[in-house]
Amino acid sequence: MxxxxxxxxxxxxxxxxxxxxxxxxxxxxxxxxxxxxxxxxxxxxxxxxxxxSSGAVLNLGQTDPPIKIRQCWVDGVPAYAGFGAVDLYLGASQVVEYPGGSEPLDHDDRESPDARQRQRGGGHVIEDLIAGRSVTLRALGQVTDCYPRSSFETSITRDTINQFYLFNPxxxxxxxxxxxxxxxxxxxxxxxxxxxxxxxxxxxxxxxxxxxxxxxxxxxxxxxxxxxxxxxxxxxxxxxxxxxxxxxxxxxxxxxxxxxxxxxxxxxxxxxxxxxxxxxxxxxxxxxxxxxxxxxxxxxxxxxxxxxxxxxxxxxxxxxxxxxxxxxxxxxxxxxxxxxxxxxxxxxxxxxxxxxxxxxxxxxxxxxxxxxxxxxxxxxxxxxxxxxxxxxxxxxxxxxx
Structure with a gap:
């Protein structure tokens, strides 16, 4: 036709x-x-x-001195760092690491700020980044001769990182x-x-x-x-x-x-x-x-x-x-x-x-x-x-x- x-x-x-x-x-x-x-x-x-089954790839750009990230948390949510030195994959269903678990035990307290923080996951962080909001980042590195830095903390937005794209399996x-x-x-x-x-x-x-x-x-x-x-x-x-x-x-x-x-x-x-x-x-x-x-x-x-x-x-x-x-x-x-x-x-x-x-x-x-x-x-x-x-x-x- x-x-x-x-x-x-x-x-x-x-x-x-x-x-x-x-x-x-x-x-x-x-x-x-x-x-x-x-x-x-x-x-x-x-x-x-x-x-x-969705998530985001983030490239942070290198620090000075450089770091080889092997553990990372974005607004408290663990991101996978097992490939490039400053490449991350943030899964939508990954939940925030929080003392006592991710789910509030008290049913009547589910709307408290503390409870809402426990319910935060990768999807919320991805939404915040897309909306232009700032999120915290904490990283631990594997120290090598070419990557001597062991840790760093910062805040990032979608405009302060290189690549930020969804890749959804x-x-x-x-x-x-x-x-x-x-x-x-x-x-x-x-x-x-x-x-x-x-x-x-x-x-x-x-x-x-x-x-x-x-x-x-x-x-x-x-x-x-x-x-x-x-x-x-x-x-x-x-x-x-x-x-x-x-x-x-x-x-x-x-x-x-x-x-x-x-x-x-x-x-x-x-x-x-x-x-x-x-x-x-x-x-x-x-x-x-x-x-x-x-x-x-x-x-x-x-x-x-x-x-x-x-x-x-x-x-x-x-x-x-x-x-x-x-x-x-x-x-x-x-x-x-x-x-x-x-x-x-x-x-x-x-x-x-x-x-x-x-x-x-x-x-x-x-x-x-x-x-x-x-x-x-x-x-x-x-x-x-x-x-x-x-x-x-x-x-x-x-x-x-």
């Missing part, structure tokens, strides 16, 4: 027709797939959800699970608090507006694809960890549970703290709320057919976290229209449901990316390689133990 080069020419001329995934779904319902495909050049997708789960708790006590998980006796259910994927559910076989997304990452421009760097494209799929090619993932990279100095926020899950730990948007070029009618998928056409498994095993029992599949209604029925019981992703901000990511493309400040890229579609999932079963 059209090529990527033709679409980019239209973007640069200011004549490209760009629609968000929600707008395309409404347009297909009104005029059909074929007519929509002739009209629309680019579809924008978006999500704003916790992505704890696993983002954008293509579908996920719905968490419930069939046990007798509350559980504190990466989906938040799950109340006993099926007291609530939590889901994390925004459903039909989510990037990878609108390109289920990753035909348009590959290594080198330019994306919206944290309010700046990023790229798909590789397949994500736990990438599992062989997940069972519906006839519309969308998976019935966790499937493909992507590794993403982008310059954090260009990002906006509105789209990168540290967060903390009580009883579980720190994470990072991250806005990611992917543009899909309309190269054929098939692109629009996939983007026409609705929440009622997408399902996720309801997983019982009360069973402490890798493979937990499920209560079957539920579609996203039911999840977004705010309640579902499990074993005859009506259960209230809440999203972990911000559906509002997920929509806003797609809208923001649409505006960038319409303004001609964001063009699309050809992938330099495809994301593998044959990766199996290999668990660890304590072989030889």
């Amino acid at each position: 059209r090529t990527l080069a033709e679409i980019n020419e239209k973007i640069q001329r200011g004549s490209a027709i760009v629609r968000t995934a929600e707008e395309v779904k409404a347009q297909v319902a009104e005029i059909g797939v074929a007519a929509t495909a002739k009209l629309v050049d680019v579809v924008t997708t978006g999500t704003f959800e916790p992505m704890e 696993r983002n954008l789960y293509q579908n996920f699970i719905v968490g419930v708790n069939g046990g007798d006590r509350p559980l504190f998980t990466y989906l938040g608090a799950l109340q006993p006796q099926l007291g609530n259910a939590v889901f994390s994927n925004p459903g039909a507006i989510s990037p990878l559910l609108n390109d289920p076989d990753l035909q348009l997304i590959g290594i080198g694809s330019r994306i919206f990452l944290g309010g700046g421009i990023g790229y798909v760097a590789w397949e994500g960890t736990q990438h599992f494209p062989l997940q069972k799929r519906l006839p519309n090619r969308t998976p019935i549970g966790p499937a493909s993932t992507l590794a993403l990279i982008g310059d954090a100095k260009q990002m906006d703290a509105r789209w990168v926020r540290g967060c903390y899950f009580r009883g579980y730990g720190a994470s990072l709320m991250l806005g990611v948007g992917i543009p899909l070029p309309v190269l054929s009618e098939e692109v629009i057919a996939h983007c026409a998928v609705q929440d009622q056409d997408l399902v996720a498994p309801i997983v019982d976290f009360s069973i402490p095993r890798r493979v937990r029992p499920t209560f079957g599949l539920v579609n996203y229209a039911q999840l977004k209604s705010g309640k579902l029925t499990i074993d005859g019981k009506v259960v209230r449901v809440a999203p972990l992703a911000s559906l509002y901000l997920s929509r806003q990511v797609a809208v923001e990316l649409k505006h960038w493309i319409e303004a001609g400040t964001f063009t699309l890229t050809e992938a330099v390689a495809a994301i593998p579609n044959d990766r199996a999932f290999i668990p660890q079963d304590m072989r030889g133990m």
Whole structure:
């Protein structure tokens, strides 16, 4: 129907027709797939959800005399220093080192300044740096002839260090699970608090507006694809960890549970703290709320057919976290229209449901990316390689133990 080069020419001329995934779904319902495909050049997708397998690379620049950092804390959060002398990797889910642990014991005191400090993690430090705020840094070095300094302390901002970029090993789960708790006590998980006796259910994927559910076989997304990452421009760097494209799929090619993932990279100095926020899950730990948007070029009618998928056409498994095993029992599949209604029925019981992703901000990511493309400040890229579609999932079963 059209090529990527033709679409980019239209973007640069200011004549490209760009629609968000929600707008395309409404347009297909009104005029059909074929007519929509002739009209629309680019579809924008978006999500704003916790992505704890994220982190930042920082290069501090050398001190005088030089130091070979081997231990480091950024605002009290340990950063990994096991490679270049002043290169660091700050993981989003790493928690502050604090006497007595990272979780306040007194439930009634969780909002005190002391408790909030204990709940601080790498995601919060990354947010502060992106926002231009100053953070403290303390480092211990391995003394050698070329690196004689043993320690130093300072404050840094995004403008006083060299490189500061996000490199996220696993983002954008293509579908996920719905968490419930069939046990007798509350559980504190990466989906938040799950109340006993099926007291609530939590889901994390925004459903039909989510990037990878609108390109289920990753035909348009590959290594080198330019994306919206944290309010700046990023790229798909590789397949994500736990990438599992062989997940069972519906006839519309969308998976019935966790499937493909992507590794993403982008310059954090260009990002906006509105789209990168540290967060903390009580009883579980720190994470990072991250806005990611992917543009899909309309190269054929098939692109629009996939983007026409609705929440009622997408399902996720309801997983019982009360069973402490890798493979937990499920209560079957539920579609996203039911999840977004705010309640579902499990074993005859009506259960209230809440999203972990911000559906509002997920929509806003797609809208923001649409505006960038319409303004001609964001063009699309050809992938330099495809994301593998044959990766199996290999668990660890304590072989030889």
